[in-house]
Amino acid sequence: MTEIIDDPMRFGVGARVTAAVMTDRYADVISKALQTTDPGGLVVQIGDVSSYVGGSEPELLRYLTDLAAAIASTGEHASLTIQLSRGCPGEVVCDLPGGAGPRPVDVPEGRQTGLYAAAEWSLYPLADEVRAGTVPDHMRDIYAAIDLAKENGTFRGSEHFVTRLEGDLGAVLATAVAGWVLVGSSVQHVTSHLTVSVNSPSHR
């Protein structure tokens, strides 16, 4: 199993991203941001509802930060919808059986962008195969993820179904990726959803 765990693509590490830019010039802003963001070693597939990005956790965080910063730096109001997933390559049903993971990796470092963001974050440990003695203590890891958000200053409180994050766009993205990776240290299949608002008139 080690070779599966060590290979981010075989372990199903990836993201889907929707960038919705609230201007008549949305197509130019989005296509320019996609063109100027270096895919590096990631697999990027552009779609009409969202784009898929597959690869390692630090590369994903770097890509998401660069893409979001390219959009936010235009000054246009935009909403980014990000889904993170690891431990369940495949589609409706995981190609990896339960017990193939978890995949422990270091929490990737983010970067400051100088741009403000507000976000709502959900984190889902999905125990696909539950066996006696193997149930992960996912609440412990979720608390650790919340503590991390408090430490890095992005935690703003809990709302219905989500945790509110605010701060530097790079720190907000790094918090979500960190929580996802932390919970993934004990659970094979972990997803996380983040809705990020930049340049909101509510904040100006």
Place this chain on the structure above:
Amino acid sequence: MTEIIDDPMRFGVGARVTAAVMTDRYADVISKALQTTDPGGLVVQIGDVSSYVGGSEPELLRYLTDLAAAIASTGEHASLTIQLSRGCPGEVVCDLPGGAGPRPVDVPEGRQTGLYAAAEWSLYPLADEVRAGTVPDHMRDIYAAIDLAKENGTFRGSEHFVTRLEGDLGAVLATAVAGWVLVGSSVQHVTSHLTVSVNSPSHR
């Protein structure tokens, strides 16, 4: 427990919705759609990242359909990000203990809107408290949800981490709500995420 299960608010039945409209007139389009959509018996709280809507499943589907149709009927390209949740009122930690549910309800009927939508859909059964003999057979319910999407003609295939739906905007929303309710017949805490694209230039 029956009174908790029977009360959608106490059971934590609700949604968060982000409407991102890709025009300079986004504020007008969104505020007009919110104003013209009847909240009925729902609790609606407008936010800067998303709006929270709480109440029964049929009311939620009716509200989401009316709101999305109000936006789509302007002809503007828009992306709607919808999170559905039931069985976990509260915030980071559920206020309801595991074992309080599930809450079996009839699958609500949607309505045709005459408007086309493409969407990406995820469905998460979250077993918060796993005890011997009580593990729900959630794969059975996920297959049932996919079968339902095939029956109503919205299923278009599986992609990384999501199921692609296409068709009438009302049928797409009804499919997601139906899957969420179906899985909720055996699992207390079920969430679902849907990204809906309307008036996309890719489709024209």
